[in-house]
Amino acid sequence: MNARIRIALAMVLAGTLNVSIARADDVAALRAELDGLKSEYAARVQALEARIQQLEAQAAAVASAPPPPPPAPVASAGGAGTAFNPAMSVILAGTYAHLSQDPATYRIAGFIPSGPAVGPGDRSFNLGESELTLAANVDPYFYANLTASIAADDTVSVEEAYFRTTHLSNGFTIKGGRFFSGIGYLNDIHAHAWDFVDQPLAYQAFLGGQLAEDGLQAKWLAPTDIFLEVGLETGNGDRFPGTRRAENGPNGGAAFVHIGNDLGDSASWRAGVSFLNRDAERRSYADVEAGGAPVINAFTGTSRIWVVDTTFKWAPHGNPTEHLLKVQAEYLHRTEDGTLLFDSTGAALNGDYRSGQSGWYVQGVYGFRPRWRTGLRYDYLDAGSTRIGLVTDGGIAASNFPLLASASPRRISWMLDWSPSEFSRLRGQIAWDDARANARDHQLLLQYLYSIGAHGAHKF
Amino acid sequence: MLHRFARILAVALSLAAVAPAEAALKVLATTPDWAALATELGGERVNVYAATNPFQDVHRVEAKPSLVARARSADLVFATGAELEVGWLPVLIQESGNSHIQPGSPGYFEAAAQLRLLEVPSSVDRSMGDVHPQGNPHVQLDPHNIATVALALTTRLATLDPAGAAYYQARGTEFQAKWQQALVRWETRAAPLKGVTVVVIHKDQVYLCHWLGLREVAAIEPKPGVPPSAGYLAELVTKLTAAPPKLILRNAYNDPKAVEWLSGKINVPVVMLPFSVGGTPEAKDLIGLFDDTLNRLLGATK
Structure with a gap:
């Protein structure tokens, strides 16, 4: 178009100029310019012809493929990944428990009690926690997730409520709100995805079952073919082993490193080291003094926990339909350093306190035929060395701290589960629980787990 | 303690910095078929990793650490879609810390979204089994679908790697011609x-x-x-x-x-x-x- 206008203009100009001035060199210059335009035009036509040919060839290839691509094939152009907004899912769980010991007397001997989420739960039929999860992308920058838990006693609690960045690149993700801490392997796995009805004793003793953090988490994933993840967390620390403090600023923090990779087509592994540091202010617990009267003691100080975790999964060619094997083990070590207040509401004697305690579990789950799995778990805790200043300085007798008497609780659990589909699971578990110092608890637990709503995706 | 982590971080970061900047477009394909198609169309300009092997059931795949690591550095996730990978791909994408492959971004491509699916249920209820509300996702066994997906993928590759647009166009044309010939042969034989x-x-x-x-x-x-x-x-x-x-x-x-x-x-x-x-x-x-x-x-x- 442009070229044509230029040629026309040139011709008009050439005509008028030819009449009025008619200088030979001008004519020659114009002719040269015209020639230039002509050849430019020819080149363009040639290029266009070549493109038409190419397009025709392409069209022929496509057109002879009988069904032409449909114009608007599915509802959401982005595909399934953007289908539900927000994704909603509900987990229902419940147990039937037969326990040889009264669950009201359940204690993990040698360890300062970590809260109510310890032990096998009540006898007979029990409604478990009903979990409601809503999750969606907030906008192009954030994703948000709410998991509310409705307990059997009709109380509602916020299990997790967090935002997470989706738009940071270079492997960085920031999470904030309330979320399960990334330490260890089992800690951030929701109860319905556990392989046993309950948590390992080490998690119960050191983390009160599962550590949730009200705070912030930053994770960085290395740009390597091998999985290498580094995370840092901090928060208000109000969950065991910490307490809420009357101070500005965060209460301690956590750091973790996880690495993992494949071993051929059929196996993969993940291992990690985590560290948690928390301060506690008057973290109280109930005990019974030597005379038999109940007392409330309180710990103030610092709690440091190391976790080493390792997980290995195997399935023939990575296909777990017929057979699968999952082996995991975690070791936790805690030191607590501070003061212990004896009988806080009465005598209120204060002395220094220091403990170094550890525990581990190892478990294996084997899928022996489609939909059926069985698993074995061994728990071991070592109450280790506890120095109670009030006792060693001769203030009061050690028998005033019966819960802290040296012990090595252990437990063996065996489970069998059947999953009619991805969305339902029925499980039986028996355990020989020697968490109490002097009485073995024979436990039989039957459990159901149902999942409705959005299809969940599980972590490794 | 903390400086131990800082040191690990520093080592990892320096390793990342030393690693040669690879020009090739990194494609994480969820199945061997999509990996093969991405390789056909992307040639030497792409570096393709298949998340699964042919003996896996793509419904049941673990969000393995190695896959999270691949998602981290992928420029393009090439999935089937229609919820086939719903049990594991979302975890990879969430854990990846990679904004380029989030659903809705150019780096997230679903084959099923390019196709008219069969067996789209009129109502969805899990009592009917593992029914996919958007239709049957096992689309790769109709070669006409492959041709359609290939066309869309060629465009997508050119969007992600504009410097290679002409290259992808040429390979796409060549692939379509080759596929066309094969189709005629298959349909005659079949x-x-x-x-x-x-x-x-x-x-x-x-x-x-x-x-x-x-x-x-x-x-x-x-x-x-x-x-x-x-x-x-x-x-x-x-x-x-x-x-x-x-x-x-x-x-x-x-x-x-x-x-x-x-x-x-x-x-x-x-x-x-x-x-x-x-x-x-x-x-x-x-x-x-x-x-x-x-x-x-x-x-x-x-």
Whole structure:
């Protein structure tokens, strides 16, 4: 178009100029310019012809493929990944428990009690926690997730409520709100995805079952073919082993490193080291003094926990339909350093306190035929060395701290589960629980787990 | 303590900095078929990693650490979509810390979103089994679908890597021409398969049956993803003895027990099909996948 206008203009100009001035060199210059335009035009036509040919060839290839691509094939152009907004899912769980010991007397001997989420739960039929999860992308920058838990006693609690960045690149993700801490392997796995009805004793003793953090988490994933993840967390620390403090600023923090990779087509592994540091202010617990009267003691100080975790999964060619094997083990070590207040509401004697305690579990789950799995778990805790200043300085007798008497609780659990589909699971578990110092608890637990709503995706 | 972590971080960061900047577009394909297609179309400008092997059931895949690591550095996730990978791909994308592959970004591509799916249910209820609300996601066994997906992928590759636009265009054209020829060859050869009655295991051969005109008379799974009970199998045997099908189809990733048992009962041969690139030694690429599928079907109907 442009070229044509230029040629026309040139011709008009050439005509008028030819009449009025008619200088030979001008004519020659114009002719040269015209020639230039002509050849430019020819080149363009040639290029266009070549493109038409190419397009025709392409069209022929496509057109002879009988069904032409449909114009608007599915509802959401982005595909399934953007289908539900927000994704909603509900987990229902419940147990039937037969326990040889009264669950009201359940204690993990040698360890300062970590809260109510310890032990096998009540006898007979029990409604478990009903979990409601809503999750969606907030906008192009954030994703948000709410998991509310409705307990059997009709109380509602916020299990997790967090935002997470989706738009940071270079492997960085920031999470904030309330979320399960990334330490260890089992800690951030929701109860319905556990392989046993309950948590390992080490998690119960050191983390009160599962550590949730009200705070912030930053994770960085290395740009390597091998999985290498580094995370840092901090928060208000109000969950065991910490307490809420009357101070500005965060209460301690956590750091973790996880690495993992494949071993051929059929196996993969993940291992990690985590560290948690928390301060506690008057973290109280109930005990019974030597005379038999109940007392409330309180710990103030610092709690440091190391976790080493390792997980290995195997399935023939990575296909777990017929057979699968999952082996995991975690070791936790805690030191607590501070003061212990004896009988806080009465005598209120204060002395220094220091403990170094550890525990581990190892478990294996084997899928022996489609939909059926069985698993074995061994728990071991070592109450280790506890120095109670009030006792060693001769203030009061050690028998005033019966819960802290040296012990090595252990437990063996065996489970069998059947999953009619991805969305339902029925499980039986028996355990020989020697968490109490002097009485073995024979436990039989039957459990159901149902999942409705959005299809969940599980972590490794 | 903390400086130990800082040191690890520093080492990792310096390793990352030292690593040569690779120009190739990194593609994380969820199946060997999409990996093969991405390689065909992207040639040397792409570096393709297949998240699964042909012996895996793409419904049931672990969000393995190695896959999270691959998602971290991927420029393009090439998925089937229609919720086939819903149990694991979202975890990879969430954990990746990679904004380029989030759904809705150019770096997230779903094959099913380019196609008209078969078996789109009019209502969805999980009592019907593992039904996918958007339709049957096992789209790769109809070569016409491959051609359509290839066209869209060529455009997407050019969007992600504009410097290679002409290269992708040329490879795309070449692939379509080659595919066209192959289609003519396959459809000529496959003519005798029209109307042949088959029994399948899972509803994942629908596109193959649709393309070849095979007639699916029964499925070994009573409902998608639901294994058969003894009662259902007995019923199936009665039904199929009365009207025996020509073939029983199984995929390379399926356990052969159920089909072999049925085959023995009703005296109908089992044909093992590659299902995915790499499912059999002959199915070493996409052309080989369809060549071998046809060879096996034709061989068994002789």
